[in-house]
Amino acid sequence: MKTNDYVINGVSLENVRNGYEFSVIDMMKKLIPEYSEFDNCPICIEDVYALSLSRIPSTYFRTNSTFFNNFEPNETVEEIVRYAFFQVINQPKHP
Numbered sequence: 001m002k003t004n005d006y007v008i009n010g011v012s013l014e015n016v017r018n019g020y021e022f023s024v025i026d027m028m029k030k031l032i033p034e035y036s037e038f039d040n041c042p043i044c045i046e047d048v049y050a051l052s053l054s055r056i057p058s059t060y061f062r063t064n065s066t067f068f069n070n071f072e073p074n075e076t077v078e079e080i081v082r083y084a085f086f087q088v089i090n091q092p093k094h095p
Contacts (some may be wrong), residue, residue: 015064022055044092048085
């Protein structure tokens with residue numbers, strides 16, 4: 001969804017992304033079946049995603065950059081996503 005919120009002097013910044021976004025999403029998809037107690041509600045999914053990304057140092061790229069296409073996440077992504085699932089399951093932001 002294109003908005004003017006990401007435009008400066010006619011230049012869109014929507015193609016600038018944290019290199020770990022897709023790594024976290026992929027890891028969440030891989031791990032979610034392991035957590036039967038996870039309720040899969042939108043709030044909890046977003047919380048796991050946000051908590052995971054907040055615990056990883058940001059690394060930004062342009063999505064059409066060769067650097068982004070060759071981005072290799074480090075092995076701590078799984079550990080961090082597992083921690084986020086644990087936190088959200090044990091302290092959900094809803095009843």
